[in-house]
Amino acid sequence: MAYSVAPILYGYKHFNPTVRIAGVIFNQVAGESHFSYLKQACTDAGVHCFGYLPRQKDIEIPSRHLGLTLDEKFRFEEFADRIAASIEQYIQVDDLLNICSKETENVQSISAPVSSFSSRKLKIAVAHDEAFNFTYQENINQLKEYGDVEFFSPLRHFSAPLSADLLYLPGGYPEFFLSPLSANKSMIQSIRDYALSGGRVLAECGGMMYLCNSITGMDGISYPMAGVLDQEATMENMKLHLGYRMGEYNGVTWRGHEFHYSSLRNPMKSACQLYSARNTPVDTALIRYKNVIAGYTHLYWGEQCIFDLWK
Structure with a gap:
């Protein structure tokens, strides 16, 4: 998908006015040329683009019948470092953190529901x-x-x-x-x-x-x-x-x-x-x-x- 994402973004933005779409991050982007179409779609739909993550063969995880495989041969701790490096390179992290902090200023933390089941540990x-x-x-x-x-x-x-x-x-x-x-x-x-x-x-x-x-x-x-x-x-x-x-x-x-x-x-x-x-x-x-x-x-x-x- 490239520029055809524009009507989808526009629909998400206007379908429910009570839901504010802060922006979008694209995943599995083929390259800068592909991203240029996606970014233009954001501009035309009036949705902020925070960046993208490119396709990366070295972090692909095969799937099986209930989702992603959990085989130990995949070194998931290394995946985190590779993904973090991509985020730093391709995504406007400071802008993302800034808007998230503003949008969550009045959000209260949720504690575990209280029960009268037992007063002891x-x-x-x-x-x-x-x-x-x-x-x-x-x-x-x-x-x-x-x-x-x-x-x-x-x-x-x-x-x-x-x-x-x-x-x-x-x-x-x-x-x-x-x-x-x-x-x-x-x-x-x-x-x-x-x-x-x-x-x-x-x-x-x-x-x-x-x-x-x-x-x-x-x-x-x-x-x-x-x-x-x-x-x-x-x-x-x-x-x-x-x-x-x-x-x-x-x-x-x-x-x-x-x-x-x-x-x-x-x-x-x-x-x-x-x-x-x-x-x-x-x-x-x-x-x-x-x-x-x-x-x-x-x-x-x-x-x-x-x-x-x-x-």
Whole structure:
């Protein structure tokens, strides 16, 4: 895209007058000649241009079925230095910082939602390794406001932290680690014992799959998992499930998003009805079993205290 970006910029600027477009930065620009057309489009649309980032082969990350690959062979810390150098060279950083500081003068910081769940400092265990890493730093920061956060690896550690007040199993790529996850019997048993004894567990997407009786891989082979939830997850006949979700549970409206290719066999009954962004009922479940809350939906924690799921 070159000069044809002008009507798009004009549309964004005028579609909603309450939203002020401070400016634009272009990405994947082929060179100075390409940028000259983009910059002229900004001038004609009345939108400030802060600069651009060129195409850079040395920071390309290949994608897979749920987004960018997270393989350790990519030295992401080096990517940051290369991107920073490009930003310094091609973007008007001082102008960008100046306008951002002016626009955010009256913006108040948002603290973690308050809950009456507990007055004491909590212990929170978070699964984090190659199989489970779909976490938002904002959510981890919120958990740290409620207590001490301890990370553990379902792939490599012997047991989950059983003294935790909450066990958080986020999404990830368990389908790429089915054999080692299934082979770590002590970890599976510790999570099963914790859940069946009434421990609080929040399991999102891949974390929910891990709690199922089994996961069938793309090769058709089934691997036993924790067996906390009486259902089976499968990667066979992959189909994209995507969209924003909302529903009311425990008297609180929850929002989130769903993005996965797996599906469930014999899915458990949902604890509440979930809806799409257009308020259409969807068949995605939010499962409640004992003190386990699980589902494909990645919940948004910014509006409600996550512990209100158990109030």
